[in-house]
Amino acid sequence: DGGITQSPKYLFRKEGQNVTLSCEQNLNHDAMYWYRQDPGQGLRLIYYSQIVNDFQKGDIAEGYSVSREKKESFPLTVTSAQKNPTAFYLCASTTGTGRNEKLYFGSGTQLSVL
Amino acid sequence: EDQVTQSPEALRLQEGESSSLNCSYTVSGLRGLFWYRQDPGKGPEFLFTLYSAGEEKEKERLKATLTKKESFLHITAPKPEDSATYLCAGRTGSGNQFYFGTGTSLTVIP
Numbered sequence: 001d002g003g004i005t006q007s008p009k010y011l012f013r014k015e016g017q018n019v020t021l022s023c024e025q026n027l028n029h030d031a032m033y034w035y036r037q038d039p040g041q042g043l044r045l046i047y048y049s050q051i052v053n054d055f056q057k058g059d060i061a062e063g064y065s066v067s068r069e070k071k072e073s074f075p076l077t078v079t080s081a082q083k084n085p086t087a088f089y090l091c092a093s094t095t096g097t098g099r100n101e102k103l104y105f106g107s108g109t110q111l112s113v114l
Numbered sequence: 115e116d117q118v119t120q121s122p123e124a125l126r127l128q129e130g131e132s133s134s135l136n137c138s139y140t141v142s143g144l145r146g147l148f149w150y151r152q153d154p155g156k157g158p159e160f161l162f163t164l165y166s167a168g169e170e171k172e173k174e175r176l177k178a179t180l181t182k183k184e185s186f187l188h189i190t191a192p193k194p195e196d197s198a199t200y201l202c203a204g205r206t207g208s209g210n211q212f213y214f215g216t217g218t219s220l221t222v223i224p
Binding site for chain 1: 118120123144146148150155156157158159160163201203205210212214215216217222
């Protein structure tokens with residue numbers, strides 16, 4: 001079945017540590033996104049990528065980094081510069097064209113600080 | 115500035131008590147207004163896409179409508195299993211960005 005796989009489901013970060021969240025899709029989608037969700041808040045865009053080897057900062061990119069070396073993969077690194085990383089992280093993708101442009105979401109990664 | 119605002123933040127309904135959720139938007143060149151359902155600890159699940167004012171879509175007890183400034187999600191005779199957070203998002207005409215509201219947390223009491 002086609003879909004988006006995020007791993008791990010739960011992740012713990014020690015102070016000063018970088019951690020990487022995985023996002024893989026087999027939907028053949030061009031565009032991929034990373035969102036952060038805090039309790040009681042909406043989704044805030046961290047980074048997005050329209051094509052391989054290209055990505056743009058979203059509204060809250062500071063303290064995060066991404067890469068897009070393959071069409072199906074869009075990993076997110078939460079760096080030590082991100083002082084308040086505890087949140088629920090969602091990866092999403094879309095075709096980017098046509099009427100069927102909805103976002104497809106993964107099941108999320110809950111990141112907590114030890 | 116592109117923005118999506120949802121109200122109310124939280125809504126408690128008795129089973130069978132119909133109501134509506136509101137989504138107001140200012141999104142440049144809107145290319146789709148999307149509704150999602152999200153259960154705790156899970157990714158959002160797609161419900162509807164609306165493209166033009168006057169458009170309506172239905173699925174079971176849910177009906178979504180769109181005007182030039184806002185969208186409504188009408189819930190008819192809700193059941194406890196409809197309890198979830200409902201998110202709306204507007205997609206910009208240029209670029210490829212989706213702007214999300216903060217969601218409405220719906221609780222349906224048996």
